[in-house]
Amino acid sequence: MSSATEPSFRQSVDLMFNRAVALMDLPPGLEEKIRVCNATYTVRFGVRLRGGIQTFTGYRSVHSEHMEPVKGGIRYAMGVNQDEVEALAALMTYKCALVEAPFGGSKGGLCIDPRQYEEHELELITRRFAYELAKRDLINPSQNVPAPDMGTGEREMAWIADQYARMNTTDINARACVTGKPLNAGGIAGRVEATGRGVQYALREFFRNPEDVAAANLEGKLDGKRVIVQGLGNVGYHAAKFLMSEDGAKITAVIERDGGLIDENGLDIEAVHQWIANHGGVTGYPNARYVENGAVLLEEDCDILIPAALEGVINLSNAANIKARLIIEAANGPVTAGADEILREKGCVIIPDMYANAGGVTVSYFEWVKNLSHIRFGRMQRRQEEARHQLVVDELEALSESLGKTWTLDPKFKERYLRGADELELVRSGLDDTMRTAYQSMREVWHSRDDVTDLRTAAYLVSIDKVAKSYRAKGL
Numbered sequence: 001m002s003s004a005t006e007p008s009f010r011q012s013v014d015l016m017f018n019r020a021v022a023l024m025d026l027p028p029g030l031e032e033k034i035r036v037c038n039a040t041y042t043v044r045f046g047v048r049l050r051g052g053i054q055t056f057t058g059y060r061s062v063h064s065e066h067m068e069p070v071k072g073g074i075r076y077a078m079g080v081n082q083d084e085v086e087a088l089a090a091l092m093t094y095k096c097a098l099v100e101a102p103f104g105g106s107k108g109g110l111c112i113d114p115r116q117y118e119e120h121e122l123e124l125i126t127r128r129f130a131y132e133l134a135k136r137d138l139i140n141p142s143q144n145v146p147a148p149d150m151g152t153g154e155r156e157m158a159w160i161a162d163q164y165a166r167m168n169t170t171d172i173n174a175r176a177c178v179t180g181k182p183l184n185a186g187g188i189a190g191r192v193e194a195t196g197r198g199v200q201y202a203l204r205e206f207f208r209n210p211e212d213v214a215a216a217n218l219e220g221k222l223d224g225k226r227v228i229v230q231g232l233g234n235v236g237y238h239a240a241k242f243l244m245s246e247d248g249a250k251i252t253a254v255i256e257r258d259g260g261l262i263d264e265n266g267l268d269i270e271a272v273h274q275w276i277a278n279h280g281g282v283t284g285y286p287n288a289r290y291v292e293n294g295a296v297l298l299e300e301d302c303d304i305l306i307p308a309a310l311e312g313v314i315n316l317s318n319a320a321n322i323k324a325r326l327i328i329e330a331a332n333g334p335v336t337a338g339a340d341e342i343l344r345e346k347g348c349v350i351i352p353d354m355y356a357n358a359g360g361v362t363v364s365y366f367e368w369v370k371n372l373s374h375i376r377f378g379r380m381q382r383r384q385e386e387a388r389h390q391l392v393v394d395e396l397e398a399l400s401e402s403l404g405k406t407w408t409l410d411p412k413f414k415e416r417y418l419r420g421a422d423e424l425e426l427v428r429s430g431l432d433d434t435m436r437t438a439y440q441s442m443r444e445v446w447h448s449r450d451d452v453t454d455l456r457t458a459a460y461l462v463s464i465d466k467v468a469k470s471y472r473a474k475g476l
């Protein structure tokens, strides 16, 4: 964790913001309006559990309402505090602007170690927290739409959606009050994996640009690259799995709460993930070298480092020892402002959090639209696509006929082509398109301005400009 001389998480985000706005020409006062967090609500509530009543503290922070609803996950962790949720809410504002998801930024958290509770207790606690937030419109389909974050997932989102629906029985859009729900409760195909998938798409786009690859002192493609992943949870697991199985990357180390695993030949991510699920950590995993102080593996030699656990893990104490040429911030805020400076000077390229982990909010946006449209996502497009494809197939078959059937359509191609894309394919292609477009918008700024030397500053410039334009158009 960060040492005493480091700024707090929120201060670190603000420092990075300030670095970017110093290169902009914003009207007086607008800079501060964009930077500050609009409001943070703190709630304390009691729940009757085994052994008596327990009091919990939760937060929901709204950073910017330049677009509504505001959007951002709910985190369950012991260390949750106001500074942290405000930093995370600010990052949500910039992230949504960068990938053009039409939301303001928000974030919530509950001080709890979910591993200490039975499922039915977690349900009681979650429902009560949701009740406290919903009655103040801090959960609401048109005003504030949470999603999963560290320590929460589909299960918690389903409880939240149900709690909101019970409190708002006439709200036909109730399901859109939260995203990241299970498929059978109004969710969308591909949401669980979306953030990890987004990390993969981001890396693919990076490696499509040889100039950028060279800037990181790397060469070639993703295939064979040595990757270290910290945190094999929702984001880290999916990113590692896809990079390994679909792009040929080698996951040479995994860092978890209870230690790290290392294998230069590449770890079997599926096996490690299964081991963690069965044993609660990596300790005892038989097919790799175990290191008790996992954090030291952040400093191990590799091509790509993927911090996918929590903030502040790359800080003044270890930044100078980091050997990775490329860091992709799957977690929010894993690199502190001070470490960022050291790494930039070392020539390490950082793909910043607000872009790298935007896959989650992108697919959440698709889910929200699906819920509001009350139609299976893609159904209309699919019907149109099928009709268009039928016309093409009819034309081709008529052509084949007129040529005396000297050639015919491959039946397999015909069947596949006529079928059109299903929900998962639509989600993936929408996500891929979003990640490519957003990368190009950052890259353009990175390479076209002499005063911009890193992707993070470029990302801030693109997103702050979008938020500023929105304020200018609509007024404050």
Ligand SMILES: NC(=O)c1ccc[n+]([C@@H]2O[C@H](COP(=O)([O-])OP(=O)(O)OC[C@H]3O[C@@H](n4cnc5c(N)ncnc54)[C@H](O)[C@@H]3O)[C@@H](O)[C@H]2O)c1
Pocket (backbone or CB within 6 Å): 148, 149, 150, 151, 152, 195, 230, 231, 232, 233, 234, 235, 236, 255, 256, 257, 294, 308, 309, 310, 311, 330, 331, 332, 357, 358, 360, 361
């Ligand atoms: N879930 C999403 O869709 C999403 C979207 C955007 C950003 N993020 C960010 O990604 C990060 C991870 O979120 P997640 O949803 O995957 O959480 P998660 O709870 O599913 O997984 C977190 C993982 O990190 C591990 N971990 C916790 N503390 C650790 C430590 N000190 N050292 C090493 N490992 C540790 C946990 O054991 C767990 O495996 C967070 O920063 C979150 O804000 C998540």
